[in-house]
Amino acid sequence: MIAWTIYLTFTGGVLLVMLPRTFARWIALLTTLAGLVLGIVAFLRMPIADLAHFTTIVSVPWVPALGINYHLAIDGVSLTMVLVTGISAVSTVLFSWDVDHRQREFFFWLLLVVGGCYGVFLSVDLFLFFAFYELVIVPKYFLIAIFGSTNKEYGAMKLTLYSFFGGMLVFAGILVAYVTAGSLDLNQLAQFHFNPQMQSWAFPVLFLGFAVLAGIWPLHTWAPTGHVAAPTAGSMLLAGIVMKLGSYAGLRVAMNVFPEGFQMWSKWIAALAVIGIVYAAAVALRQRDLKFVIGYSSVSHMGFALLGLATANALGVSGAVLQMFSHGVIAALLFAVAGRMLYRRTHTRELDALSGMNLSRALPFAAFTFVIASAASMGIPGFSGFAAEITILIGAWKTYPIAVWITGAGMVLAAAFTLRALVKSFFGEVRVQTGRVPIDADWKEQPITLAEKCGACLLMFATLAVGLYPKLLLDRIMPAVEAMRFLK
């Protein structure tokens, strides 16, 4: 049944284009809601025992001559990712409610990204997996280049070329695995013993390809530029789900297919991840544009996910998966506030300009949302960010104690840049009213809309629920991770 997330999303996308534009956003909302509901139903109804291994949903021969099957499956890790996709997608549509320019096209590309992500999270067959993975790249280009803002064409092209470069590395890795083992099925590949000499070069190619999408340092530069150039929906999807494709695929494909290669390279991944955490946090501290701050914070937080993967123990890897969920929600929330709630009304994202506007009075709901999002992002206990990062650090303590110390410094920096952005954007000293907002004539007519409130509440609920009771997800993630091959 969960496979319907994919079909419904793509059907919705095609319907959108066919029908008159008045229906566009409603179709998009219904489609994404249906995806979320399917995810929640699966979450509630599927027995936890079934989620401990990759349970097949559909398996049909597709191109028998080459051994390609249409094979979908789900386990705890996939389910978590499906959930975060659903949550981000619904809130993204809500925050794009008033997109007016080429509306049908906008929601078409958006649903294509969402459907591709569902596909990646559920595929077992590597051909299918890679088809969905590449399918996500193209719509991102159009979403950003047509609907974006600052420097959009450059940002879109850079992001697309980086993603496609990663994609080509992945393609090479998948081909090598396929040709050597003679199968494309992840379950079978995870049983196959590749010769260690081959793993030593095939693993880094494959993993690096995925890690480009996850924003690994030093191949992360597409992320801040892309996030800033993208429209709000684009940044929310990018940071919320698309970056997770990279880390998810690194775990599901690279680490499971080439476990020995992973053992050889894990400390290098950890090193890059730690550098990414600290470096991106330090850079974020110096940014003037609010979206750049959030863009770099995404790189920093994805560093945690990569560090969690590199720990190679069940706790750390589960923490990484939890972080993918948590950051998906938090980043979407941050970008929603910065891109939609603030920028649409103030027409600026410059922190210095914002600080003179007394926005906490003018936009109390936005201020409230941003406080919650910042708290979650900093890792205050009670929010999902804390649960995820502490799990990762406990996991990392067993393998790389030094990394934990350095990461600690990174967390302090993270708190610093988040607080700086929060204070500057909402709680600046009210000197003279310099900004455009309070003097803007039609200012009063732009209160926070209902759609925005619903979207923000959904995201805040998700981060709080998982933060207060992480067992909800961890119970499903842990057994699935423990069943994975690289732990044996």
Next chain:
Amino acid sequence: MRSLASTISYLELLKLAFPEVIVVISALVVLGIGLTSRRGTAVSGVSSAKPPTRAVDTAAATGWCSLAAALGVVIAIAAVLMLPRNASLFGGMLVITPLTSLFKIICLVLAFFTVCLARSEKALRHMGEYLAIILFATVGLMLLVGSEELLMIFIGLELLGLSLYVMAAFDKTDVRSAEAGLKYFLFGSTSSAFTLFGISLIYGMSGSTGLVVISEKLAGAPAQPLLATGIIMTLIGFAFKIAAAPFHLWAPDAYQGAPIPSAAFIASGSKVASFVVLGKIVLVGFGPVHGSSAWHAMAAGWSPILAVLAALSILIGNLVALAQTSVRRLLAYSAVAHAGYTLLGLVAGGRDGFSATLFYAVIYAITLVGAFGVVAVVRSESGGDDLENFSGLAARAPLLAGCMAIFMFSLAGIPPLAGFFGKFYLFSAALRAGEDHGLLWLVALALFGSFVSLYYYLIVLKAIFVDQPSRTAPALDDVWSDLLQRITVTVLAAAILFFGIMPGILASRILAAMP
């Protein structure tokens, strides 16, 4: 050969060559219609009192010509379907196998779409003659595909070539068309000379022009310089036909200058047939001197030659395409790159590699005919085919823009389009061929090439979807003016999507038809 005269049976020959005969007859019919109607226009032209009638006359004649040509092609397809499964005449001069039948049909289908494109090409005068030449070129394709004998292959090659030279130069009002024709002719005739020279050397060494016999003779023969010369000379002719670097220099001018249906035909039918024949020659005829192009075990033979051609084509084609501003030139350089990818399957060899090559060649041909169809519409409405002419096409003609997006992404190898499966099939076949991933270097180069290529395909799509339409560009909302062209393009785009989602349908047919 000795008892040729005694064994010949004209009835048999007519039966087996029936599809070709039909195409020739329909070419003559088309020519006849064209001639008679033109005499009529000449008469009314003298009086010049009623020019509108003359225009109507010509349009009607064009319509009848196209109809006759299309009908002939369709009947020929039906005739191919009724051929016996396997047959061979005159020591391989005319061979019928599932493979030849399949590719005769594919060539005919491509010719059919070319006729559709030609129908709406307004710049062309003397439509009857143009269509007849397309049909003669199609006969050339069918002879090429359906022969396993070097002389017959050479005759097919020349028939095809001579028709294509004329087609390239057909637009007499345009200097570029003349340039395209002349360049294509000069390069083509030179490379034909090379091929003929190569064939004569091979004949001298093996005493036969039949591919199967050649292969038997070569198997026992020691490697010698003369053989190498013969093989290289033969390959050069085909490298020219498929526009592989460094024999690609004619391609940009031909693609840019020739009338659009001619360019589409050069890029599609001619390429597919050339790959079929090239594959047969190297895999059947030169099979014993395969050599090896694995990076750790290079061995002399034709495979390293093709590998070098492929590598050069991928690099030169993709890098030069980056700098193009004319969409047709861009397609030409990308064609060079795609010839490189397609060669990968032949380098790999075997049934798997050959069928991957053919699958990719067919998909590529369909894509290019479609892309040229879009270019034709844009050109006829806005007077050019530079990137600026495409800007804002998404707002002017959403359907065409969507189709162009499908073609470009298929060329770039983005799923779920057929080009993606084609690349997957090709690259996996190439990797599987050499032991210990010997061809990884070539596959890595091809992957790098695909990465580079995405940039220039995106530039085209950026013009279409992102840029604002320039003020001078008219809206392309006059759907009825070139309905046929639009339908053709849409059908081709749908085919690309269909073969991307259901690649097995075509791939398994090609694989099953492999000898």
